Amino acid sequence: MDLSFGSEYEVFREEVRDFIHQHKDKQPNPAEMRSEKTLAWQKLLIDHGYHSRTIPKKYGGYGAEPDIIKSRIIAEEFSAEQINTGLSGQGISMLTPVLLEMGNEEQKQQFIKPTIHGELLWCQGYSEPGAGSDLASLTTKAELDGDEWVINGQKIWTSTAHIADWIFCLVRTEPDAPKHQGISFLLFRMDTPGIEIRPLIDMTGKRNFNEVFFTDVRVPKDQIVGKRGQGWLVANAILGHERGSLAPPDVADARLNGVVDLMRTETIGGEKLMDNPVYRDRLMQLQGRAMALRLNDMRLLSARINKNQDVKLAAMIVKLMGTELRHEIEGLAIDVMGEIGLSYEDNPYVRDKGSWQFQYMFYLGLIIGGGTSQIQKNIISERGLDMPKEPKVAKSS
Amino acid sequence: MEFGLSQEQILLQDSVNKFLGDQVPLAKVRQIATGEDNDSAVWKGLAELGIPSLLIPEAQGGVDLGTVDAVIVAECLGYHVTPSAFISSAVMAPVALMAAGKDDTLAAIADGNHRVGIAFGEAIGARRDAGILVDGTTLSGKCLFVLDANADAYLIATPEKSLYRVRADAKGLERNILTTIDKTRPNCELILDKVEGELISDDPEVYLQTLDAGRIILAADTLGAAQSMLDQAVAYAKQREQFNRVIASFQAVKHMCAEMAANLEPCRSMVWFAGHAFDELPDKKRLIACHTKAHLSEVGKFIAKTATEVHGGMGFTDLVGLHYWFKRIGANRQLLGTPELVRDEAARIQGFAA
Structure with a gap:
């Protein structure tokens, strides 16, 4: 057990701190995705290696060697000072790693730089009304007509579709192949004729997602990542990136500290919420669970440095446990506030801009999205505990 | 940075698991739990592996390892539901005695020849019918749910969080096994009537x-x-x-x-x-x-x-x-x-x- 990072890393930590103190006045409001201030901040972060750190210089990144500890230190310092860590989104966190791994040189040159600099916004076309947990059964089809794919079908749960410039999309190109081998991964512009976007309002009252309809959408033949029929491999590479990032332990800790602040400042009937032993016990239970998950994450970090460590199961449980924990942390804040906890949107008594109610509902969405908790349990039992798959039911005609 | 077990720790884990798997299978646990046998042979076997001496300094015949090592051993003992005095004699007693600077019995503990039990119930929260009174150097009263019914000596915590040591054969000490659900590690009560005790530490x-x-x-x-x-x-x-x-x-x-x-x-x-x-x-x-x-x-x-x-x-x-x-x-x-x-x-x- 050696949990120190070593003295050479402490020098690096000082550099990060200096950067933060020198530049923190320049950080933009996180809600602005396309403002000049946002793009300038993004460029500043990349130029100093605090974003897109390991992406090669020729594709617009900082070009550093991968160093997990340095990445960890950057995350710790930015989180400690609550500094804007730059843009995320599906183009940056999901498409870029896949292009680096599976894209051709032309695609890397064309897309990565503007994507990481926030000039090109993407959305993800995966789920369909009939293809949720069983994503590989998707039916949106693309047929080759001369030099173009002609796409027809529908996608759902497409966040940022209404503001995205491009989409990365799974379509069925080989209708006669087994379902996992008939899918291709296409890239196309969202202003292509034949695309219709309808907002999907969810339980939070916000437009976090959309439905996207394709009617004879024509896309140049070469806008495919990987070969025809390899789309499922590409998609799985991306889903791996998504699952780990849905419920980061640092954010869970920050939210838990938010509940502590609430409980120390709010009163009911003159009594501080923190003085209620039942509320306090619930807080302590969640703090213990959050501690266990944070330490699990530390073990995963260690395994990326020390390749001999077996952490297969520890990695598989992160999405399930992390999203369920976040939902409960947000729910505790609501419970301890009593009727005030009901407040939402423009209610003058709302606390923390309604974020507790919003996140409580939003995290129920994340428990379901990105592979439901039940799908996670199938994965854990089948791949982690080596239990057999449910027998297939013959399709009735 | 390495969050994981070292090669030495993995070896320790393997050797303890092998010993417990071979020598203390469920059939053996059953014999001890039903009173057909006692845990002394298990404790002797663990002592041959150096388990009671894990945390004790080399000067007292120990191997001077850390708490992570003790944790690994405890994990193995739990896995095999092994009857043993590990928590009391190999961990809590050495930690207390070393913190208090009382080295006199550490060598005997390290050998496995001297088992020290732990009576902390009266400090954590005394129950009705129990409690400990100290008068000069003598202790009177009752301690419940004491760890290790077969120890040679006990560390008793008072409600003021002072620690006293009493010998199991001391005059005025009565020891009764308390039946609990867990028959792998029998608890006892200690009834003390002006029992001579040694102050180990009055530092909470x-x-x-x-x-x-x-x-x-x-x-x-x-x-x-x-x-x-x-x-x-x-x-x-x-x-x-x-x-x-x-x-x-x-x-x-x-x-x-x-x-x-x-x-x-x-x-x-x-x-x-x-x-x-x-x-x-x-x-x-x-x-x-x-x-x-x-x-x-x-x-x-x-x-x-x-x-x-x-x-x-x-x-x-x-x-x-x-x-x-x-x-x-x-x-x-x-x-x-x-x-x-x-x-x-x-x-x-x-x-x-x-």
């Missing part, structure tokens, strides 16, 4: 440090016991057939097992870290020890129930013997502070409660 910090260590070891024991229950449940589900299928192919059963694994896996990091923090992070160790004890108690309770259910009716029988693990986990939950009590301490440590 010595008591608290010893308590922290004990809580971490109980958590580690639960980690091992729960892992064994999960392993047994998965193995059983893979061979038990109903409706012409192994029951491991039913999602209802798979999800029970996945929930157990998902809850247990982070506990491994937590327990290891608690051991590390005990030695290396003085500012944080008490909070971490409290959370680890409470969290493992909760996860252990869930797994004890769920793993039994996966076994169906067989899980409920003495024949399969799963109940030894169920009861071991149940005992670890109640000993040295129940989860609610320990979480209250966690809140106090952070200034959340007066």
